[in-house]
Amino acid sequence: MSAAASAWRRLGVALLLLGLLAAGLFRVVPFRAELSDLLPPAETPAARYLLQELRGGAATTLLLAGIEGAPEPELARISRAVGDALRASEQFAFVGNGTQDLPPKERDLLFRYRYLLSAAAEDPSRFTAPALRQRLESLIDGLRSAASPVLAQFGFADPAGAFLDLLRSWLGESRVALRDGVWFAADAVAPRALVVARGRAPGTDLEAQAAMVAAFETAFAAADPGPARLMLRGPGVFSAAAAAAVEADVRMISILSGVLIAAFLLWRTRSLLMLAAVAVPLLVGMLAGTALVFAAFGAVHGAAFGFGMTMLGVGADYPMLLVGQRRPGEALGATARRLGGTLGLSALAAALGLTAMLFSGFPLLAQLGLFGAAGLLAGAAATRWLLPCLLPGEAIRARPLPPPMIRALRRLRGHHGTVLLLPLAAAALLVLGGPRWNDDINRLSPVPERLRQEDAELRRQLGAPDVGTLIALRGADAEAVLRRAEAVQRALDPLVAAGALAGFDSPARYLPSAATQRARQAALPGEEALRAALAEAAAGLPFRATAFDRFLAGIADSRTLPPLTIADLAPAPTLSARLGLLLSDRDGAWQGLVIPNGLRDLPALSGAVAALNDPDILFVNIKGETEGLVAAATGRALRWVAAGGAAVLLLLWLALRRRLGWAAGLAATALTALPIGGALLVTLAGLTALGQALNPFHLAALLLAAGVGLDYALFLGVPVAEDAAEGDRNFGAVFNCTATTLLTFGLLSFCATPVLQGIGLCVSIGVAAAFLLALALAPRGVVTARPPCNGSTGA
Amino acid sequence: MTHRRTLLAAAAGALVAATTRAQQPATLDAVMAALAARRQGRARFTETKEFPELSMPLPSSGTLSWSAPDRLEKHTTEPLEEILRVEGDRLVFARPAQNLRRELGLDDQPELRPLVESVRATLAGDLAVLRKHYEVRFAAQPDGGWRIELTPRSMRVYAALQSVAIGGRGDAVLSVVTRGNQGETRMTITPEP
Numbered sequence: 001m002s003a004a005a006s007a008w009r010r011l012g013v014a015l016l017l018l019g020l021l022a023a024g025l026f027r028v029v030p031f032r033a034e035l036s037d038l039l040p041p042a043e044t045p046a047a048r049y050l051l052q053e054l055r056g057g058a059a060t061t062l063l064l065a066g067i068e069g070a071p072e073p074e075l076a077r078i079s080r081a082v083g084d085a086l087r088a089s090e091q092f093a094f095v096g097n098g099t100q101d102l103p104p105k106e107r108d109l110l111f112r113y114r115y116l117l118s119a120a121a122e123d124p125s126r127f128t129a130p131a132l133r134q135r136l137e138s139l140i141d142g143l144r145s146a147a148s149p150v151l152a153q154f155g156f157a158d159p160a161g162a163f164l165d166l167l168r169s170w171l172g173e174s175r176v177a178l179r180d181g182v183w184f185a186a187d188a189v190a191p192r193a194l195v196v197a198r199g200r201a202p203g204t205d206l207e208a209q210a211a212m213v214a215a216f217e218t219a220f221a222a223a224d225p226g227p228a229r230l231m232l233r234g235p236g237v238f239s240a241a242a243a244a245a246v247e248a249d250v251r252m253i254s255i256l257s258g259v260l261i262a263a264f265l266l267w268r269t270r271s272l273l274m275l276a277a278v279a280v281p282l283l284v285g286m287l288a289g290t291a292l293v294f295a296a297f298g299a300v301h302g303a304a305f306g307f308g309m310t311m312l313g314v315g316a317d318y319p320m321l322l323v324g325q326r327r328p329g330e331a332l333g334a335t336a337r338r339l340g341g342t343l344g345l346s347a348l349a350a351a352l353g354l355t356a357m358l359f360s361g362f363p364l365l366a367q368l369g370l371f372g373a374a375g376l377l378a379g380a381a382a383t384r385w386l387l388p389c390l391l392p393g394e395a396i397r398a399r400p401l402p403p404p405m406i407r408a409l410r411r412l413r414g415h416h417g418t419v420l421l422l423p424l425a426a427a428a429l430l431v432l433g434g435p436r437w438n439d440d441i442n443r444l445s446p447v448p449e450r451l452r453q454e455d456a457e458l459r460r461q462l463g464a465p466d467v468g469t470l471i472a473l474r475g476a477d478a479e480a481v482l483r484r485a486e487a488v489q490r491a492l493d494p495l496v497a498a499g500a501l502a503g504f505d506s507p508a509r510y511l512p513s514a515a516t517q518r519a520r521q522a523a524l525p526g527e528e529a530l531r532a533a534l535a536e537a538a539a540g541l542p543f544r545a546t547a548f549d550r551f552l553a554g555i556a557d558s559r560t561l562p563p564l565t566i567a568d569l570a571p572a573p574t575l576s577a578r579l580g581l582l583l584s585d586r587d588g589a590w591q592g593l594v595i596p597n598g599l600r601d602l603p604a605l606s607g608a609v610a611a612l613n614d615p616d617i618l619f620v621n622i623k624g625e626t627e628g629l630v631a632a633a634t635g636r637a638l639r640w641v642a643a644g645g646a647a648v649l650l651l652l653w654l655a656l657r658r659r660l661g662w663a664a665g666l667a668a669t670a671l672t673a674l675p676i677g678g679a680l681l682v683t684l685a686g687l688t689a690l691g692q693a694l695n696p697f698h699l700a701a702l703l704l705a706a707g708v709g710l711d712y713a714l715f716l717g718v719p720v721a722e723d724a725a726e727g728d729r730n731f732g733a734v735f736n737c738t739a740t741t742l743l744t745f746g747l748l749s750f751c752a753t754p755v756l757q758g759i760g761l762c763v764s765i766g767v768a769a770a771f772l773l774a775l776a777l778a779p780r781g782v783v784t785a786r787p788p789c790n791g792s793t794g795a
Numbered sequence: 796m797t798h799r800r801t802l803l804a805a806a807a808g809a810l811v812a813a814t815t816r817a818q819q820p821a822t823l824d825a826v827m828a829a830l831a832a833r834r835q836g837r838a839r840f841t842e843t844k845e846f847p848e849l850s851m852p853l854p855s856s857g858t859l860s861w862s863a864p865d866r867l868e869k870h871t872t873e874p875l876e877e878i879l880r881v882e883g884d885r886l887v888f889a890r891p892a893q894n895l896r897r898e899l900g901l902d903d904q905p906e907l908r909p910l911v912e913s914v915r916a917t918l919a920g921d922l923a924v925l926r927k928h929y930e931v932r933f934a935a936q937p938d939g940g941w942r943i944e945l946t947p948r949s950m951r952v953y954a955a956l957q958s959v960a961i962g963g964r965g966d967a968v969l970s971v972v973t974r975g976n977q978g979e980t981r982m983t984i985t986p987e988p
Contacts, residue, residue, distance in 0.1 A: 098902075104951070144853045146869070146879040146888060148844060149906070149955060152977030156848050179884060181902040547848035 003392055004273060010390045011276045018283040025290055030299045046620045047629050049472050061093075061199040063212055063234040064458040066185065067220070068192040070228035076182040078223045079193035085219035086197055091212060094577035097195040098182040102167075106572040111154075111163055115524060115558040116517040118162035126160050127525040132537035135159045140541060157550035170510065170578065176462060185461035192231075194462055198580060199236070209236030233455040241451055242753075243302070249751040250306035257313065257744040264743060265320075268736055271396045274323065277387060278316045281379035284386070285312045288378030289371035301367055307759065308371035313744045314350075314708050315379035317737035318343060321715055322383055323396050324733025327726065333388035339715075340384050345655050346714045347380030349648045350707025356644030357700050360637040365700055372704065400725075401732045409731050409775065413716075418776035421769065422678045425685035435684045437634055438693035439627040449754065468623055469599060471609055473592035474616040478566045481583060481592035482513035484617055488594045491608045501605060502598020507582035510575055517563035524559055527552065630695070637696040641703055648710070649673055672717055675773035676709040682769035683762055692758055701759040705766025708741060712771050716778040731775060738771040821941050823922070823933035829966035831920025834863040836967075838986045842871075846978035859984065861918050867911075881911050909952045913945050913959040914971060928952070929959070940964040 042048040053060075067075050067082070083097035102110070115121040125131055139159055142151040154163055176194060177186040183194040197216070201208030213236055220230040265274050289308055293300050321343065326335040336343075354376070357369025400406065412418065429435065471488055475481035485508040495501045508516070525533070534548055566583065569576045582593045599605060602621070609619040652672055657665030680702055687694065712734050745767065748760025838859045843852040857871035871877040878889045886907065889896040901908040909928040916924035925931050929945035936942065945959040955975055962970040971982040 140849075140853070141875065143844060143846060143849070144855055144875065145871075145877055145890065148980075149910070149975060149977060152846055152848075152975075153955065178900040178902050542849050542851045544848055544850050 029294045060235040063197045065195040066192045066231040072191045075193040079182045081223035082219045092197045094198045114163040118166045120162045121520045129533040129536035260743045281382040284382040285375030285379035289375035292374040304367035311372040312375040318383035346711040353644045353703040356640040425682045428685045436693045438695040471594040472618040481590045500601035504596040506594045514563035672713040678773045679770035683766040686765040701762035709770025712774040821935045827920040836861040842982040
């Protein structure tokens with residue numbers, strides 16, 4: 001009794017001190033939540049560009065919304081109210097929800113600049129008598145038609161048709177249906193009003209993104225939506241949703257697994273002291289991991305902390321192994337000394353494996369590896385040296401497993417039949433065609449699959465097709481980028497004519513460079529020549545002499561206009577919105593995008609861009625680049641995992657050689673490594689059978705599973721005294737570890753976040769297989785007190 | 796006794812109502828009701844368009860057909876075939892000779908729906924829709940004819956279209972005169988039996 005009371009006192013003080021330390025540490029350490037830390041590093045300029053765009057490009061400022069769940073007129077009313085409120089909030093550079101109608105001020109500006117903006121003006125033959133004759137005849141014809149109001153409005157001031165050509169080329173065909181003046185999804189089963197908004201802040205500004213989302217939700221609530229629902233998607237929403245999803249998963253796991261593990265430990269030890277004892281190395285590990293990651297990276301990623309803590313859950317094995325294998329009457333300090341070598345070796349080996357993640361190149365994985373390695377080592381050290389001082393005497397007595405379980409485990413121990421699992425797994429892997437490697441960058445994202453699909457659906461309904469390739473432009477100013485866009489345009493026009501490409505969108509389509517505008521001015525006809533051509537063209541047609549005065553004045557005005565620049569577009573919100581995604585100022589460096597569509601000949605396109613031979617014009621094949629990015633990162637992670645594995649084997653052999661000598665050390669190393677290698681094989685087969693495509697996070701999880709499996713192999717492989725009770729205690733302790741690990745990671749495999757689910761599955765399968773295999777290969781004879789059969793003890 | 800007096804009063808009332816209808820000029824509500832009662836119609840039209848920039852008007856002719864509640868087709872046959880059809884919220888414009896066909900939503904351009912509804916809502920006898928887009932003035936003529944004068948409510952529409960005057964008799968529309976700042980269009984309609 002006094003032992004327990006003293007243990008409680010000491011444990012209480014230790015936990016209090018550790019808690020205070022933790023509280024202090026969390027005050028100092030900043031936590032990050034950036035999704036981009038989950039992305040692999042870039043190795044090519046195209047990949048670098050792509051990652052930068054994924055992190056903070058113009059596309060990350062987009063918010064897409066669907067409003068549904070009410071009758072159409074009601075949805076239209078809500079959409080209009082939301083649109084008006086968002087425009088009034090001034091948080092958005094552009095809000096589109098319906099009639100894409102040029103505001104009168106913008107129409108006047110564009111009409112004034114029609115001969116500078118339209119490519120039609122470049123062609124002097126447009127202003128000759130025969131060409132004008134044709135236009136005038138079709139003007140008369142048009143005036144007879146139902147379209148006469150539009151033609152009468154623009155036809156006399158612009159018989160050359162530059163303005164209407166301009167509008168036609170900009171507006172194009174839209175797949176969005178317009179009802180009641182509001183955008184609706186054309187193919188939706190239930191009516192869904194569509195709204196798209198572009199924020200002013202870059203996607204990297206998470207606070208501004210959150211404010212945009214809040215503005216949207218406030219505007220929607222203020223529109224008195226009744227039964228209607230707002231469906232908001234876009235990178236800003238994704239960051240929040242992903243953070244929430246990871247947080248919800250981690251919370252669910254920590255609470256559920258905490259409760260389950262506590263219940264399991266209580267069942268096994270009937271002692272609350274055990275719970276407190278397990279908490280000590282866990283807390284020490286967490287402190288060490290957090291402090292080290294903070295010291296190395298300057299901040300701790302929230303996800304690294306969350307995943308890392310689940311990893312450290314494995315660290316709870318150490319006190320269980322220690323307490324569980326204490327012999328009756330033995331002081332815990334003596335047990336720690338007896339098992340210290342094995343404990344140290346297994347922690348060192350697991351940490352060595354995790355250290356490999358430091359070099360994976362993924363910022364998150366590197367943090368996770370460091371956190372796990374430091375945490376495990378610190379946890380093991382706390383178990384070895386701290387716990388024995390905190391738990392004097394026989395404060396905790398592990399109870400033997402229930403007899404049926406002991407009998408089952410005894411039968412499994414040394415039962416080589418289990419090893420048949422390995423050829424089975426190998427055969428399964430062969431049949432399934434080997435493990436599949438993930439090359440989809442989206443699978444690395446913690447954004448729930450459902451959200452991503454809804455986002456894709458909204459994009460499709462809004463007529464924004466998936467962009468497969470793009471051409472990125474750079475320049476010191478907007479003019480430089482626009483000139484490059486025009487160079488690309490000249491290179492791509494022949495491809496469009498040849499059918500290699502259906503078309504492309506370019507910033508220069510909306511705003512030609514000042515150089516081009518000046519060239520167009522210079523190409524405009526002189527007044528006398530134009531007058532003469534007009535008179536010749538109008539001969540015999542019923543036009544009054546003054547009919548085209550506005551045209552002549554317009555041409556004269558165009559000749560002296562200063563070129564339109566991006567700074568003059570304040571009265572032109574529609575044009576600005578179109579241009580905004582294609583031309584943007586990124587901290588003083590201007591970036592442009594040319595987006596091809598309907599691509600049929602990829603080599604022709606990349607060849608045409610390469611032929612421009614301009615380092616500031618970059619061809620990006622998005623799918624290829626991201627796949628390459630992921631594959632390169634996966635390959636690198638794989639190499640480091642292999643290196644980590646080799647290092648662990650070396651460490652094992654060095655340690656065992658010292659204990660057992662050369663040859664026996666080698667055999668023992670093989671015997672220890674076999675269950676782990678086998679478990680990895682079984683895990684790969686299991687994951688492949690479950691349809692999981694492997695990514696670097698799986699590799700990290702495999703490392704963890706290997707590290708844990710190593711504990712089992714080492715502890716089960718320890719030559720124990722010829723005592724059945726000792727053998728039972730031995731595998732009882734290891735069984736307890738397996739059970740708690742399975743409780744944590746088994747739960748993880750029910751997570752909604754794909755990455756967490758993958759880790760959960762990986763570790764669960766790996767740990768279960770490692771336990772069974774280690775048990776099968778463990779020395780049998782000492783337990784049953786019969787002579788060892790065929791020397792499989794490895795000793 | 797009471798019973799008979801009520802009957803008498805009702806008969807007298809009916810008599811008074813009947814004579815009023817015959818003698819008094821038409822009211823807007825009555826014209827609208829008559830138009831709404833007509834579910835189908837076909838007519839020939841001739842149209843002249845005048846523009847300040849042209850030295851002579853441009854004539855055209857063809858047929859009109861109406862079928863309630865919202866389908867209106869203007870089929871121009873001379874001098875060039877052209878079909879303009881409005882149904883629901885969609886407008887189809889086609890010129891077969893040029894192989895041109897365009898389909899628009901009535902809300903795609905702000906001036907489009909008011910222009911369409913000036914004729915369509917009149918034919919449908921839908922005063923509420925007319926009043927949504929226009930100030931409506933009504934004048935009855937002594938000979939039983941009537942005239943509806945529409946002035947756009949929206950400044951933006953008014954900038955392009957100053958007035959639409961629709962003339963008719965009974966449940967038939969006989970003329971539509973549209974005045975815009977780009978010119979004037981006069982359409983004369985001859986109903987077919």
